[in-house]
Structures are given as structure tokens and as C-alpha cells.
Amino acid sequence: MYSTFSPDCTKVLISSEVMATSQSCSADFVLGMDLGTTSVKVVLLEAQSNRVTDSRSFPTNSDISCTTDTHAKEQDPALIIAALDQCMDALPKDKLKKVKCIGVCGQMHGIVLWKSKSGCEWLSKDEIIRFIPKEDVSQLITWQDGRCSADFLSSLPKPDSHLSVATGFGCATIFWYMKHRPEFLSDFSDAGTIQDYMVSMLGGLEKCVMTGQNAASWGYFNTTTNQWNTQILKDAGFPVHLLPVVVESGAVAGYTSSEWYGIPAHTPVGAALGDFQCSVYSCMTDKGDAVLNMSTSAQLTFGMPAEFSPPSSPDAFCPVAYFPYLHGSYLAVAASLNGGNVMATFVRMLDSWMKEFGLEVNESRIYSQLIQSALAQPNTDLTVTSTLLGERHDPTTSASVSQISPSNLSLGHMTRAVCRGIIENLATMMPPQSLQAAGVRCIIGSGSALSCNPILQQEVERVFPFPVVYGKDVDSAVGVSMVFNDQT
Template identity: 50%
Template sequence: MAAAGGPGPTCVLGIDLGTTSVKAALVTGTERGLALAQSCSRETQAHSDSPGAASQGMEQDVQKIIRALNECLAALPQQQLQQVTHIGISGQMHGVVFWKSDKGCKWSESGPGPAFEADRVSHLVTWQDGRCSPTFLSSLPLPQSHVSLATGFGCATVFWYSKNRLKKSGFPVHLLPEVGDPGSIAGRTTCAWHGIPQGAKVGIALGDFQCSVYSCLTERTDAVLNISTSAQLTISMPLGFQPPEAPDPSSAVTYFPYFNGDYLAVAASLNGGNVLAAFVGMVAQWAQELGFQVEESAIYPRIIQAALAQKHSKLSVQPTIFGERHLPELLASVSSIGASELSLGHVTRALCRGLVENLCSMFPVQQLQELGVSRVLGSGSALARNEVLRQEVERIFPFPVLYGKDVDAAVGAAMVMFHSK
């Protein structure tokens, strides 16, 4: 994608604070367009138990997330960081974190220069949080939006805290941020940071989903299939499309605001690579209960190899162990079980097929065809490392599937900063 004309930035840092990892990407602008110069990612390992929230709470330690961010920046070339003029930021959507007044961070001297650390902040309650039951959500005011309210959404979580933990009732509207245009400037860096000059412009926070799509979507006839921790199937709606005024809680497709007044139609499943991870964890636990110690990292490649040997499986797996936003109480199931198809290979093949079929049940192929989709851009960590999953994608979708245009929210955030200038 070519850079916009005019005297824009020449080096932009894109930062994505994801659900399981942090990524930083340096994108440079040349006469030929934009190019990824360097990138670095670090797993946050930030999951934290949620006291008093049973098994429904999903929280992360903010200090560990910031620590991973500082490690990413420390690993990037100082010489290129010194050329950064703008910073674009995206992060996992829908969650919420609280901090005390202006004491959300503190600066300390460490390594090559100053770095900030989280200070007097709550845990991050993520988009995966399940404490807001359907009964609780139905008690809340109807949103003045085409998007339905769901557990894990920041505002719903604030309502939950208001009812269960905070002293005062009602919604603290003053906590909500002002909404600005993508690419607009929120402020400037107050001091040098890992070599990034003081005064570098920082863009307003952007949704990681929109930035991910922005990094790879070039044609309106493309559908973007991303399978990472969760899974999404996305297309760009026609020019001038406007979503309905009221939400439809039963709809599996949501319309997300995109850039330049456009909208994305999104089937966002809560079940993706996390289901495969849960399956691997189950196999490891069974092995342990039988007296064997097998590392999960060794199990994954073996079950994929076993599934590659089984081209077909009559097993039918509905893999929705995490429910779906439009059906929060949905459970998983296995049917059509035959005695000859109980191997790990058969089960893994059926599980991978079920993940793709679940997305297609949310956004049917016929509907994609009616909207003019001509090809699918496949991306995401789970899809990249799982050949069986790719085979099932190519079997189920009647479109050419193109790999290699991986979605990258950090790169997308940087691209937005370039193109807004």
C-alpha cells in the first residue's frame, strides 16, 4: 500500500497489546510505499487468577504486559528507534483496566534509558471475562447502538463492578474516554523512551481488530479469515452501508466501524486456537493421570501429524466450549461417533473441521457469495502452524485461499498513522 502524499512521517512505531503477546513493529515510508523494517514480539504470560470470580473471571497482570512491551522495544535497533516520529497503538478490544487519577505509570531508569512501569492500576479484565451472565446483561439499559452488549465488554464489566464491588451505584460516565478520529494525535512522549525521541506524536488508541484487517485488506471483494486465540471472518461492506439502528442480540454477525466511514461485517467467534490449546491440555492431563509426563509443546505437533494421516472423519465436533457472544450458554458436543474413528488423528481432524464449520454457520458461504467475495485471505497463528486447519479451510470455502498476507495489528496501527498524514 502506498504512503499518502505530503510531508508525513518517515518512521512509525506500531504497538499492539494483544491477548497473549505484545508486538512492536517499525514501519518506514519510501517513495515505493510502506515497508516493515523491524518487528519484535513477546508473550506476556500475564494471566492472573480472579479472586471471588469463580471460573468465569479472566484477568491479566498489567505490569507483566508493560514489562513485555519494554522488552520488545529494548530488542529493536536503537538507531531506527531514534528516527521514530509517530507511534500508533492498538490493543485487545472490549476489556477494561482502572488506574488511580494520573498515577497509571511511573518512570524508572533501566537498561539504555527511561522506561515506564504500571503503577496503582487494577488488573486488566479482558474480553474473555465471563462474569456478566445473560440475566445480568438483560438487566442493563439497552445500548444506543447497533452492537449488542456482551460479557467481557468494558462497560458491562464496569456495571458488574458497580453492582458487586463498588460502593456507589450507577455508571461512572466520567471514566469513558473521548472518541476521536483514527490517526489523530492523543499527545506526545514526555521523555526519550528506548531511544524514541522526546516529543514523538502518539496516536489515539485503535482497536486491534480493525488494525489487523487494515494491515492486509486491499480489495473489497476479499474476506479475511483470522484464526488465532479466537477466530474472525470479515468482509468490507459496500460503500455507503449503514448498520441497523438497534442491536440484534441473536445475530452472529456484527458490524464494526472501520476507517473512512466504512463498516466491516464480522463473525467473531470466541472459539479458535484456544479450543485447540484446551484439547492439547486435556490430552496432557489424561496422560498425567495415567502416570505419564508429556509436555504440551510435544503433543501439538504429534496430533497434527496424526490428523494429516486421516483425510476424512465421520466424527462431528461442535467446538464451542467457550460459547459465543450471540449464544453465551452454548456448549460443545461430539456426535456421529463410530468405533473405528476414535484415534487422536480422527478426533483432531474433526475438531479442526468443526472450528471452520462453526465460523461458516455464523457467516454462511452463500451470504459471502451474495456480497461479492471472490477470495479468502487466511491468517493468524493457529492457521499458520496447523496444516490440517488450512486443509479444512480450503475444503469448506469455495473461494481461492491466499496465505502470506498475515494480519498484524502493530503494522496496521503504524499504517494508520502514515495514511492519516
């Protein structure tokens, strides 16, 4: 049985310098966590050596089927936190007692809403204190949400930002609810990404705190001034009271309001960062590095010079965006909506076809056979345009198959063409010539989809004329722990 636990609700917003003095010298670890689209991962980083000693990951299985709107993409925050609990339960208890600070990152753009001071309930079981979301916390509307059509987005006020607003962005989602379900918004006082919610609950914050990395991913945020477009939003009737308080990336949001899995109360909790920026931080050690990360979606990025300033207004048709990074710097990013999810859809399609013939084949076996067939087919004249999910700079684009002939209809040809299409789409968004002009000398390949798929790796090496390095510790959970370890 669980028993209700009431933590100390003293709240404070502190600067990063507090981290170095608030813990005893016996606190030797940084806890990093990544609340991703499909899984949660936590790591323990030994502070002195900057080395990961323990790592755990569990799938969230949190997707919610929406029968009323097929464009909706939502997840259950309770299941995300449950996956986090599984991770925390599996970490060494003796090391958790020595955690000196907590870093949190997660999937960007999405939004979850809650009521301040009542977003969770603290429980104690078997001497372990944890929290669960309350029923009055909304579902997480994710970055994959497609409810905001091109016509709807064009009706919104023009932002004072160098970044365009797209469907799945927090502010766009709120505008959609204002038009279609205004009563829904009246139930809440706070909003943030899922990682911001996590920080708010751990720290017992009276108001949600958000870094510029996540704020920029919501839209209507000026990264130069580090402020929301408050007046523009007010004039449009936007409920600006839902907007989080913005702090610097790398700052601390507050202290844990109680002991949590053995981590002492009053342990500093960093304001949540974006999972993408943290994955880059974990591996980009040289200004000549570019990072290609491919998991559910895909991103190709490199660091801009320190003196770079983004343009004053967005170019909705430009495939390259400039994301705020750390210490006022920016990353040039080609962020594609089409990555590992395209291969996953291909596998599900084949599985569905076989079931119609009464055949049951495990999806992992299908995936394995696709790889084997494509390895035996090193080239193909079959062309697959793999923009199955559209792109933010071109939402109307779709996938297509062309150059079909009787000789290229094998599984190997099709798999090779699908993988090639994924990589060539990225190369269209950020051509190799632009990487060369920026001084890129090496590509660091990362992400589960890329690391597990040798065909994608072959296509990367075919399309981009740079050495490609695999196997580096490219990991958002590691990156966020490194960020906050470097602050101390």
C-alpha cells in the first residue's frame, strides 16, 4: 500500500552558483534524465571523472489513441512518469544518496498543462518516496501533433522571432484550443513541456520555469531578448498567464521539495533543457564536428560562430533553423520529421500485409530480414521520396515511389531505397556543400535508428563526403548531466 507523503513546499528560484555550495563534499554524482518520445533514460554521472557509472532506460508505451481526431498525437504523463520510476528503481541506492544535482531534458515543442501546487501527489512505499501526476494534469500534446493545419497557422499573428511556428508547437496548440475547445484551457494555471512539468513537480515550484531552449521550441519567443512575445500574444487574446517564467539555459530552477528515491531533499534541480541540445553537448567536442542524430525523427546540426546572430524574422520555407544552445550561442539545424519513424512505418505496413494473408511474423524479424535483404542489394535505381510525415518547412509534402521496374521490386531494392530517401531528404535540407562552407570536417552519427541500421549508415557515407564516426556517447541524458556537472 502507498501512503500519502507531504513534502516541504518551500519554493525558491536560485542561480547556478548555489549548486557548488549547497551540497556536502560526499555528493559525488549528477543524475541526468531524458523524457523522450518513446522511452525514458536516466544516468548517473560521476562528477569528478565526468564518467557515466550507471544507466537505465525503459519504454513509456504512453501513446493515446484519439478516435475523434486522427491528427492528434497525445501521450499519458502518468505512463511517462511510471517509466521514469522503473529507471529510478533500478539505480544503485547508495549512489542516489550522493547525488549533488539533477539535470532534466526531454522531447521539445510539446505541451502539458496543470494546476499550480496540485500537479502531483507524493507517495511513500517501502521507504521510497516518489510522485504520481494527479488526474487534473492534461495529456501531453506532443511535437508530432498535427491538428494545426497550414490554413490555421497562417491565421495566427506573426511572431517576433527568427523561428517559425508549426503544428505541435506549444503556443500553436494553445491557439488551437482557444478556437476549438476554449473551456479546456480554463482548467489550468500552468503549462510546460513534459520535462518542465517534471522539474516543477520535483522542485514544488509555484510557477513553471522554462529555459530559452524549450521556449524557442514553443514559438512566439525571441531568443535575442530571451523574452516571450507577450504583447503580440495579449493582443490575440492568448492566455499569457500560462506562459512559464524563462531562465537561462544551465540555471537551476529550485530544490527537490522532499527526498526522492534516496536523493536528499533540497538537492538542486536544473531548469529543463531540450533533448536535442543535450545530445549535441554529449559529443560535439570540436568546432569542425557536425552531429547527425536519428531516432524517431532526424536532425543534422553544426555550431555557429560565437558572433552569429539569427535573422530578425522567420523564413517559413527555409529547411534550416537556428536553435539556441548555451551561453548565447546557436546551432544550425536541419530538423526533419522523417527519420526512424519512416522505417518503423514501413515495417508496420509489411506486418499488416502479412496478417491479411493470415501470417504472424514478429516485427523484429521483419526488420532483421529487411536489413539482410538490403545488405545484399548495395545499390538501386528505385527512388523513394521518404517525406512520409511532411516537413515543417513544407507540411504538404508527402512520400512517393518512382522509377519502378520489374527488376527493382525486391525487398532489398525497396529497403535500400527507403533508407536512401531518408538520408537524401536530409541532404536536401542541409546540403554537403553548406557543411563544407561552415568548416565541418567530421560527422558524428548518433541515435537508435542510425546505430541499429547499417543501411542508413551506408547511405550517410554515400551522400556526405566526410568521415563519419559512430559509437561515441551521443546521449541526451548524458549530455544534460554533463551540462550541470560543468556548472559546479
